[in-house]
Amino acid sequence: MPYYGDVGMMQEAVRSVLDQNDPHWRLTVVDDGKEPGVPEWFAELAAAHGADKIRYQRNETNLGITENFQKCLTLAGHPLVTMIGSDDRMLPDYVGTVRALMQSFPQAALAQPGVEIIDEHGALTEPWVDKIKSRVYAPRIQGATVLRGESLAVSLLRGNWMYFPAICWRTDVITKVGFNPALRVVQDLALTLEWVRAGAEIVVSDTPCFQYRRHAVSVSSERAFTGSRFTEERAFFLEEAAKMEALGWHKAARAARLHLSSRLHAATMLPSAVRHGNTAGMRTLAGYAFGPARRQNGDSQH
Numbered sequence: 001m002p003y004y005g006d007v008g009m010m011q012e013a014v015r016s017v018l019d020q021n022d023p024h025w026r027l028t029v030v031d032d033g034k035e036p037g038v039p040e041w042f043a044e045l046a047a048a049h050g051a052d053k054i055r056y057q058r059n060e061t062n063l064g065i066t067e068n069f070q071k072c073l074t075l076a077g078h079p080l081v082t083m084i085g086s087d088d089r090m091l092p093d094y095v096g097t098v099r100a101l102m103q104s105f106p107q108a109a110l111a112q113p114g115v116e117i118i119d120e121h122g123a124l125t126e127p128w129v130d131k132i133k134s135r136v137y138a139p140r141i142q143g144a145t146v147l148r149g150e151s152l153a154v155s156l157l158r159g160n161w162m163y164f165p166a167i168c169w170r171t172d173v174i175t176k177v178g179f180n181p182a183l184r185v186v187q188d189l190a191l192t193l194e195w196v197r198a199g200a201e202i203v204v205s206d207t208p209c210f211q212y213r214r215h216a217v218s219v220s221s222e223r224a225f226t227g228s229r230f231t232e233e234r235a236f237f238l239e240e241a242a243k244m245e246a247l248g249w250h251k252a253a254r255a256a257r258l259h260l261s262s263r264l265h266a267a268t269m270l271p272s273a274v275r276h277g278n279t280a281g282m283r284t285l286a287g288y289a290f291g292p293a294r295r296q297n298g299d300s301q302h
Helices: 007-018 038-049 065-074 094-104 128-137 149-158 171-177 187-197 219-226 228-247 250-258 260-275 279-290
Strands: 027-031 054-058 080-082 108-118 144-148 168-170 201-213
Touching: 007 027, 007 038, 027 038, 027 065, 038 054, 065 171, 080 094, 080 171, 094 108, 094 168, 094 201, 108 171, 108 187, 128 260, 144 149, 149 187, 149 228, 149 250, 168 171, 171 187, 187 228, 228 250, 228 260, 228 279, 260 279
Parallel strands: 027 054, 108 201
Antiparallel strands: 080 168, 108 168, 144 201
16 A cells, blocks of 8 residues: 555555455555654554554655555565555455456456445545446446457557556566556556556456545646646557557557547546636647647557
């Protein structure tokens, strides 16, 4: 668990791990903040549950999101790893569910279980972005299904329907590539697509066992409001288009060039930028949402 921010939500996330029905877990928390009382709280937990079950360390200096994520990966010492968000919650059967999936599909690089969405108060919700994810972009499955290849790449590039904090990875897979330090918003999608291009298989289940928190204040939402999120996304998708073309995955390359879900997201942010008089944000958002994709490396897309 890479941690920074709200103490109460972090403690709620930790308790959700403690409440797992399957005891085969170990929690490692890397604290990138300076909130008072947090080290003492974890010391009490370790004393109660055992230092082999709960490990905690606080960074001497703030590393930032991607760097702290990467540090967490260096501390993964078991065959499977989940990077739970410090404001998310595991349902009691999460560990048992993902362990069973990875045992049933040992060739899979990762398991994406079913996810519920909660708001800042912990109540179940379904914002428009998650409705679109589940009803438009996510594959239609029953039970557990293995996905791979260009069709998977196309699906993710049309709209990233996965929830990174809920994914259970094979540790050797996620640590081999790691996170791109140049990215702040799409680092999870970049990591996943790296393995999809390399031929990895993933298993997706419709069994909900994880709760992903969706709330107004986040790094990604703040960057989206100013438009800086979409500057990063444009460059990322055009780079992905070139990589997909090199593989001969022309449908995937086209999906990357169009990046429709990302453009639609920018369009939905425009009214808020207008209300707040954010002229620079309006210009960036409008240009991204409605302007043409830039040509790159000989790309002929208009």
